[in-house]
Amino acid sequence: MDKLIINGGNRLHGEIPISGAKNAALPILCASLLTADDIELTNVPHLKDVQTMLTLLQQMGVTVKKDGNKIVMNGNTVHNFNAPYELVKTMRAAILVLCPLVARFGEAKVSLPGGCAIGSRPVEQHIKGLRALGAEVEIKAGYIYAKAKKLKGTRIVTDMITVTGTENLLMAATLAEGETVIKNAAREPEVTDLAHLLVKMGAKIEGIGTDRLVIHGVERLHGARHDVIPDRIETGTFLCAVAATGGDVTLTKTRDNILESALNKIREMGADISAGADWIRIKMEKRPRGVNFRTTEYPGFPTDMQAQFMAVNCLADEATHVIETIFENRFMHVQELNRLGARIKTEGNTAFISGVGKLVGAPVMATDLRASASLVIAGLAAQGETQVNRIYHLDRGYDRMEVKLTAVGADIKRVKQ
Ligand SMILES: CC(=O)N[C@H]1[C@@H](OP(=O)(O)OP(=O)(O)OC[C@H]2O[C@@H](n3ccc(=O)[nH]c3=O)[C@H](O)[C@@H]2O)O[C@H](CO)[C@@H](O)[C@@H]1O
Numbered sequence: 001m002d003k004l005i006i007n008g009g010n011r012l013h014g015e016i017p018i019s020g021a022k023n024a025a026l027p028i029l030c031a032s033l034l035t036a037d038d039i040e041l042t043n044v045p046h047l048k049d050v051q052t053m054l055t056l057l058q059q060m061g062v063t064v065k066k067d068g069n070k071i072v073m074n075g076n077t078v079h080n081f082n083a084p085y086e087l088v089k090t091m092r093a094a095i096l097v098l099c100p101l102v103a104r105f106g107e108a109k110v111s112l113p114g115g116c117a118i119g120s121r122p123v124e125q126h127i128k129g130l131r132a133l134g135a136e137v138e139i140k141a142g143y144i145y146a147k148a149k150k151l152k153g154t155r156i157v158t159d160m161i162t163v164t165g166t167e168n169l170l171m172a173a174t175l176a177e178g179e180t181v182i183k184n185a186a187r188e189p190e191v192t193d194l195a196h197l198l199v200k201m202g203a204k205i206e207g208i209g210t211d212r213l214v215i216h217g218v219e220r221l222h223g224a225r226h227d228v229i230p231d232r233i234e235t236g237t238f239l240c241a242v243a244a245t246g247g248d249v250t251l252t253k254t255r256d257n258i259l260e261s262a263l264n265k266i267r268e269m270g271a272d273i274s275a276g277a278d279w280i281r282i283k284m285e286k287r288p289r290g291v292n293f294r295t296t297e298y299p300g301f302p303t304d305m306q307a308q309f310m311a312v313n314c315l316a317d318e319a320t321h322v323i324e325t326i327f328e329n330r331f332m333h334v335q336e337l338n339r340l341g342a343r344i345k346t347e348g349n350t351a352f353i354s355g356v357g358k359l360v361g362a363p364v365m366a367t368d369l370r371a372s373a374s375l376v377i378a379g380l381a382a383q384g385e386t387q388v389n390r391i392y393h394l395d396r397g398y399d400r401m402e403v404k405l406t407a408v409g410a411d412i413k414r415v416k417q
């Protein structure tokens with residue numbers, strides 16, 4: 001398994017291009033199941049999760065043509081409606097094949113996604129909504145079996161705001177008969193990006209970007225072209241890296257209006273931020289100030305940025321606290337950051353960080369995707385060598401992170417094991 005070796009202490013200077021968003025690309029790839037025509041996508045990131053999703057869709061019969069960041073998908077020859085455990089266990093987003101398959105083909109067999117390190121992450125809202133749309137759904141031996149002659153529009157209020165739940169039910173509703181209203185819908189930019197693609201495919205959706213989506217079902221959807229939005233979490237991760245190390249870096253192919261809450265916190269840390277239509281520049285001249293925050297649904301502070309900001313908080317002088325409200329077990333990075341000299345304690349869903357001003361390199365273990373990113377940030381700022389082990393999590397969600405960081409002056413290398 002690969003690991004990263006980081007020699008910390010270098011300030012970062014230069015430009016980093018931001019890739020397309022993982023969490024937008026994954027549902028968008030699944031939307032290819034909704035039509036027999038070509039879906040042509042650009043700005044698709046090079047990620048392990050994207051590769052896994054393509055393998056799953058190909059097993060179902062979707063044809064895939066890849067040319068760099070461009071992918072053309074065709075769902076004309078889909079014949080297999082089964083998402084097996086072996087693939088679904090490695091990537092939760094695989095649950096997003098469930099609703100498109102039932103909506104277009106009337107059946108699906110999808111493995112229940114495995115519990116992941118950050119929480120139990122059940123999918124009962126996806127199932128409840130699909131049942132409300134008229135599907136028969138059974139759970140047997142770890143699989144969801146769903147069947148429907150024709151889905152019928154309905155009113156759905158999800159018990160909590162769920163990102164992939166909203167995406168799944170939105171895709172189902174596009175081909176259902178009549179009108180569907182989804183209340184309490186997630187408003188994340190990735191949900192909006194999927195909705196924009198669906199509209200290009202001929203779907204009729206009102207309320208895009210709000211918590212009330214109204215979908216008028218259509219008989220069929222057609223092909224479309226779409227450019228995946230920039231990855232706001234990758235953007236925020238590199239902003240945290242510069243806030244931690246100091247320097248002057250321009251992030252290109254991204255924009256500021258998809259991560260305003262996180263950007264405000266970076267400013268509070270003392271960074272000078274400027275932005276244009278497709279770039280964000282960060283200049284950091286001093287030690288970061290610590291910031292308190294609480295994760296919430298969009299447009300609030302994203303849970304997917306919590307670990308990275310915590311790493312920067314460790315470098316501040318003052319005490320801070322961080323409240324995680326989305327996932328019940330998303331503090332796995334705490335004990336690893338403490339190995340680098342941080343002083344963090346947790347009590348329930350709150351982490352208390354006594355800023356120590358500096359960190360010292362050590363071997364650490366990456367436990368999940370954003371925990372891995374937080375350890376890289378801490379390693380870049382720490383004195384001496386940090387080894388980040390088990391980085392396969394990082395490869396699920398970051399497009400050649402070490403290459404991008406090396407280009408702006410970091411001393412970081414991948415060691416194949
Ligand atoms: C591929 C993708 O887009 N992943 C993102 C998505 O995950 P994902 O869509 O899995 O996260 P959800 O928004 O569904 O989860 C939010 C909360 O609702 C709970 N819940 C959700 C569905 C359900 O049926 N029952 C239930 O109890 C979850 O356990 C969690 O506590 O949104 C999360 C929250 O912004 C992000 O951290 C993930 O990066």
Ligand SMILES: C=C(OP(=O)(O)O)C(=O)O
Binds near residue numbers: 091092118370
């Ligand atoms: C939790 C994440 O991803 P996933 O939902 O794919 O596990 C993430 O992107 O931080």
